[in-house]
Amino acid sequence: MRTHPGIFTISLDFELYWGMRDVVSEEGYRSNLEGTPEAVRAMLSLFEKYDIHATWAIVGFLFFPDRDVLMRHLPEPRPVYRNAQFDLYRYLIENRQLDKTSHFAPELIERIAETPHQEIATHTFSHYYCLEEGQDAETFRADIRQATETTKRETGRQIRSIVFPRNQYNPDYLEILANEGIHTFRGNEHHPVYDASDWQGRGLHRRLVKLLDTYVNLTGYHTCAPSDLKRVGGLLDIPSSRFLRPYSPVFSLLDGLKLRRVKAAMTHAAKEGEVYHLWWHPHNFGKDREKNLMFLEKILEHYRMLRERYGMRSLTMEEIEKEVGC
Numbered sequence: 001m002r003t004h005p006g007i008f009t010i011s012l013d014f015e016l017y018w019g020m021r022d023v024v025s026e027e028g029y030r031s032n033l034e035g036t037p038e039a040v041r042a043m044l045s046l047f048e049k050y051d052i053h054a055t056w057a058i059v060g061f062l063f064f065p066d067r068d069v070l071m072r073h074l075p076e077p078r079p080v081y082r083n084a085q086f087d088l089y090r091y092l093i094e095n096r097q098l099d100k101t102s103h104f105a106p107e108l109i110e111r112i113a114e115t116p117h118q119e120i121a122t123h124t125f126s127h128y129y130c131l132e133e134g135q136d137a138e139t140f141r142a143d144i145r146q147a148t149e150t151t152k153r154e155t156g157r158q159i160r161s162i163v164f165p166r167n168q169y170n171p172d173y174l175e176i177l178a179n180e181g182i183h184t185f186r187g188n189e190h191h192p193v194y195d196a197s198d199w200q201g202r203g204l205h206r207r208l209v210k211l212l213d214t215y216v217n218l219t220g221y222h223t224c225a226p227s228d229l230k231r232v233g234g235l236l237d238i239p240s241s242r243f244l245r246p247y248s249p250v251f252s253l254l255d256g257l258k259l260r261r262v263k264a265a266m267t268h269a270a271k272e273g274e275v276y277h278l279w280w281h282p283h284n285f286g287k288d289r290e291k292n293l294m295f296l297e298k299i300l301e302h303y304r305m306l307r308e309r310y311g312m313r314s315l316t317m318e319e320i321e322k323e324v325g326c
């Protein structure tokens with residue numbers, strides 16, 4: 001039997017091209033990137049309509065209006081990744097012309113901060129890869145400090161939550177975060193296919209299982225009772241329940257299954273008084289915006305029903321951490 005109402009939490013990794021540079025060319029991702037501002041504004045409207053408290057984990061680079069201003073605010077020391085494809089500082093320094101829509105979003109961040117119940121969290125300053133070679137605790141500390149200072153300067157807010165890029169979670173760094181005032185992070189689903197790994201560890205088999213798991217329940221609901229949330233190195237781990245995979249024409253016939261999978265897990269959380277944690281990147285919605293937003297609205301309608309029927313609540317990661325206490 002449940003003792004507390006269930007909790008619905010959403011976190012968004014807001015990163016634009018910085019989070020995609022090692023995966024796809026800027027040109028190849030153009031339609032997603034160009035559609036992101038509109039997608040963010042539409043998501044904020046939906047969040048207001050359904051009273052959703054969401055956590056926006058923002059890459060620090062996005063706070064700046066352009067490359068020149070960003071170049072005057074770089075942390076010291078900085079990582080030099082052994083694998084150059086992850087080296088966003090090298091990319092930043094070598095590319096004198098960076099397209100604004102793909103790389104910067106101060107106006108959108110302002111809009112997010114002005115919308116009620118939206119938490120400004122961090123996705124690190126530089127989309128930092130915590131498990132790659134060429135970085136260490138010193139460069140991580142400098143990165144996080146720059147992120148917290150930038151957020152405070154631009155929004156007046158203290159960062160309380162973090163989402164690690166690529167969900168590469170390094171337990172050795174949690175103490176650094178706690179010292180910077182960050183109290184919570186989004187952990188991975190508790191199943192071996194969702195464990196954090198470096199780039200080499202991302203096998204085809206795992207990706208296939210994760211894909212199938214979007215449509216059929218292979219690995220469980222990934223919900224968690226608030227009292228079972230673990231504190232690691234002073235930070236509360238609020239694990240992911242599901243990545244909201246964007247619309248794809250190839251899999252569109254399975255969209256009904258995808259929705260059913262999300263809704264079933266949300267209902268389970270509402271009935272059992274557990275936490276359901278959904279996440280995606282705003283740029284996932286940039287392309288096929290209408291379809292993605294319609295899909296999101298169906299999820300939010302389901303949340304509204306669960307709120308009315310079972311008292312489920314929407315909370316940010318920071319709000320969950322405050323409720324769970326020490």
Ligand SMILES: [Zn+2]
Pocket residue numbers: 013015019123127164165166
């Ligand atoms: Zn990312």
